[in-house]
Amino acid sequence: MDAIIEGFGKAFFLILHLDPELLSIILLSLKVSGTALIVATTLGLPLGALTALKHFPGRGFIISVLNTSMGLPPVVVGLFLYLLLSRSGPLGFMALLYTTLAMIVAQSILAFPFVAALSHSAIIKIDPLIKKASLTLGATSLQVTTAIVREARYGIMAAIIAALGRVMAEVGAILIVGGNIAGFTRVMTTTIALETDKGNFALALALGIILLMISFVINMALYFIQKKGALQT
């Protein structure tokens, strides 16, 4: 119980005395997870829309692969990427191992299926009447797609939020490809894992509380964007 109380106390202390090292760790977390989320959304949303709106051979297979990939263990993704990016691996010449870019790639891979699969199910649920109505009004097929995706924006936002949760909480993959190097590739989750290993439970818990608070602020912001969008139409 002591460590838990101490953890909460420490969390408030750390927030009040935000030192540059902690701040840079927090910023790096946001940078890595944020960029990964943008990459995953840029690639995942079109795929989600495509599989929801078009029927083509192999569509069912792709959907099943995406759904399965939501359960990808981060450690396995990390290990696979490590072997690819290692100097002895096929992509070793790019010298990407133990860089933030490698961490972004890892988290993009983890976030991608969430965005694609969940936006797929958000879009497929949209009333087919919208499609018919748009066509009757003389919309081009691009305009029809835009109208449907617009209509599904609430569910798409939920997909992005789920993906954000996945990457913000992730430690297994970025630990392997980033190496948790102090001042370079150390982020919130890997710091928490390290401090737990070192037995600094209160500090680790405090960092966990701060991480949750950051996630909460981001989610509130996303919620307001979502609400604003709903009011406009």
Add this chain to the structure above:
Amino acid sequence: MRLMKVILTLAFVLVVGIGMGASAEKEIICASTTSTDNSGLFGYILPIFEKKTGIKVKVVAVGTGAAIEIGKRGDADVVFVHAKELELKAVKEGYFVNRHEVMYNDFVIIGPPADPAKIKGTKSAVDAFRKISETGSPFVSRGDNSGTNTKELEIWKKAGIDPKGQKWYLEAGQGMEKTQRIANEKRAYTLTDRGTWLATKDKDKLEMLILLEGDPILFNQYGVMAVNPEKQKHVKYKEAMEFVNWLISPEGQRTIASFKDKFGNQLFIPNAK
């Protein structure tokens, strides 16, 4: 389309931010062990080295087995670990060059004060392990291919016992400190390094004692070696050797000796030849 705008703005800011993070300073990657890093040794000696040479040493702290593997694959420039046999083997295979002994600390056998296997007073670690096995007293192993784990298995082998699969033998698969905590919870024996024990016994409120120490087999030698530039063309051999040479220089050795934990204990004894 408001959402798109927000996303694109964010993307721009982040991409620009990442570009600014890159710099051209001299740096090398050192694959090392959690025990060295968690003790705070690197945090103490690396800034001193960096100030002198301008070389930034980035430490990737993993188990000894993984650290050697990372070096073999060319993903580090220098490897600083503690498993002499494995190191010498990897040097012989041509993966590393210029291995040097740097420092040591020692292993100790810790266990519950009740000492159910009655190993207190025993001089030989091998005999102590035999007693643990004979009485079926619980023993927690790192079970993770680390330097400590390698040492432990060496002692079991010398005792002529195969502990794997015995119901009193628990393989934690975790770092040293976690393993100690598991042993504490289970009222079990374990093999630990003195540095980790001194640094954590009070903090973790371990109800355990050192029951055996001083046997020469428990000597824990740390060595450093550079990745062979002929095997891995891209490694920063020159900078790596600057680091190796500094570690074994009188100045590097003095720096290691002057590193103390927060209780004032010296954790590593320099012994470069």
